[in-house]
Amino acid sequence: MKLTLKIWRQKNAKSKGNFETYQMDNVSPEMAFLEMLDALNKRLVEEDKDPVAFDHDCREGICGSCGMYINGHPHGPIPAITTCHLSMRFFKEGQTVWIEPWRAKPFPVIKDLIVDRTAFDKIQIAGGFISVNTGAAPEANNILIRKKDSDNAFDSAICIGCGACVAACKNASAMLFVSAKISQFALLPQGKVEAIDRVRAMVAKMDEVGFGNCSNTGACEAECPKQIKLTNISRMNREYFKAY
């Protein structure tokens, strides 16, 4: 199929960006979205032009590297998948496709479609862990956990840290991401001892690095490729109130 791509090109953090237009003639519906970009980049390199920069690695929807705005949706128009799992099957002959980076103040653009998400790491470093030394752990079955709690913790823990929730939010809030992390530990007995310090530290860091507040719009949940639930945010708020 034939497609028209409008891609955001920005040389670096300091320069101004703009949309460039590229025509693609031979897009197969079996290609993945990133493979379509690979094909474009191959052509650009052969024409001695700067290829489009984008982050990607596992291409299995699990590492959280990839992510871009496609026709107004983070990770593209299909719910619950990452950009690397988006298939060209979902696009139509002759369609125009707008491709942009995440846009949020705490995620500055590095180049083209790549943004800096180290703000997420900073929040995790602030307290997203359980303090236990290697070799000092009790026998695993000494910590009994109700299956339901463990399953719920897992459902929160599967966040891939892609940042789509932030990009989707009009306030650039990181609440969905942070609440998923806090929920995982809040649901498990191992994390209880530090619960108060954790939620305080992570929320403080989240504010400090410049993420906005939640105003319950729910765009994050709608666009999250891993279907992380808004209930995490309520749980985080409860944890936060408990901590003060």
Next chain:
Amino acid sequence: MGKLNSKIPDGPLAQKWTKYKASVKLVNPANKKKLEIIVIGTGLSGAGASSALGELGYSVKTFCYQDSPRRAHSVAAQGGINAAKNYQSDGDSVYRLFYDMIKGGDFRAREANVYRAAEVSNEVIDHYTALGVPFARDYGGTLDTRSFGGVQVSRTFYSKGQTGQQCLLGAYSSLNRQIKKGNVTMYPRREMLDLVLIDGKARGIIARNLLTGEIERHAAHAVVLATGGYGTIYYLSTLAVNSNASAAWKAHKKGAFFANPSFVQIHPTSIPQLNEFQSKLTLMSESLRNDGRIWVPKTKGDKRKANEIPEDERDYYLERRYPTFGNLVPRDVASRAAKERCDAGYGVGETGLAVNLDFRDAIKKQGVKTIENKYGNLFEMYRNITGINPYEEPMRIYPAGHYTMGGLWVDYELMTTIPGLYSIGESNFSDHGANRLGASSLMQASGDGYFILPNTISNYLSNEISVAKISTDKPEFAEAEKAAVDRINKLISIKGKQSAGSFHKRLGKIMWDYCGMIRNEEGLKKALGLINDLKEEFYKDLNIPCPANELNMELEKAGRVADYFELAELLVTDALNRRESCGAHFREEFQTPDGEAMRNDDEFAYVAAWEYAGEGKQPILHKEELKFEEVEMKVRSYK
């Protein structure tokens, strides 16, 4: 140089590690802070090592090329992680896990290392559980397990189909704790370009800041490579697309021996290649073989839809050929059996290069809900990629390049042949032999990082306490930096027409065709010529449009592909040298009448450790003889 000393402690197998730990030299806590360690990689092995070393009080500097350590390739492991807990009381033990690994590896792994890996496996599970990894649980609140290929016990711990992700996030969290404490400094978006040796010892690295293109020097008392496997040498593989061999290769060129490079596991359950633009193959966890049954039609070229083919016209060829293990035979056996059926004309799908993995019976017996609970996300992933609903139709699968058992040669202490340079996780060679038993890599990578290296490294560092902080102004750093810059300039200045990726793709095809699931002498010799021709073309016709002093992904790729050309030659040379079939290395000339691998223990019960001899020179082969004291080398049979 050239003598291999594996430093295996004496005494009975089951006591070696305990004895070693009790006698290893220690470093005084006050001195630890002064000792600097560089760790390259933040997968389970690298993140584990960094956090454990940080906890001990060393000054650690950790590097990875992703934007965040949490994205290391370990994140993609699906199926599970083994331990010898015997929670199911099905007769499991450290010895049995050890034995399954040795047998699974077709008696080409080192006994002492494998036993130790099995031994620390239980601590690994305890540690991850304490870190809050949500492993699957039973209703009574205890941990649940499942089975994996090649074994008859249930010892695999898992978090649905996202075990690697959950373990890596656990390891990343322990790393973060040390970063916060200031014991670990994290350098993301850095690529190690070269290793720096001073007086023959590993003393630092040259790295490129991938955002700015700046070349950096980093010094330390010891360097640990936790850089993962090189399966992407096949271009299409189940690995993350940025996985590569460059760090290990540069270390090899500086004197670290490379062992058994030709042992590359082909995984039987990947989604088949769908089109020519494909950039990778997606793995479907082999845990699916617990409940999925593999079959092809009994009639050649039967093009009916799978569900229209009646029961008695289906050939469950694994259950037929291997009644004891059935669908759970090890990976090499399952992969070759699939290739055999497809080559014989029974393959399914448009290309005929696929077999069915069918859940019909399991769904009938256990219900959709149970199956969804076990494999839900894998089923969704399959549906996203292929557009086919595996709850209604069988999945289609085919083998794909996956895990590299070969890697840098290390001794019992996980040190390479370069003093002060260590290699852990998938980047070393020692634990998996010629074929890796499922779910044992996460276990080995974690064991190496969290529990083994932090002990063994003190034996070396205890002699280094008098060595002052190493200065990056030394001439050795300047030299290595210059060499790295020269290499970059060489690539940039070719100014040809083709992209690095297109060379990679062609190299991968050569490797898959002649040195993939099946090898023979004629093909391997042909491959050597083809690789060389393509390499020459690469140095004439590569194009990298952007300059080196900025973010430049084409340059990154080109550097990795350049190293792959050299490794490819070594890999093929190793495959040629090993005139036997064992595990993943199947030489057509050496097989039994019914097509099973035929080992030659008299001549090849050794590790092939290759020494770099210089550009264009034949590498030098060193042999580490493999002695089996506690197990007998038997013909590996899964019938």
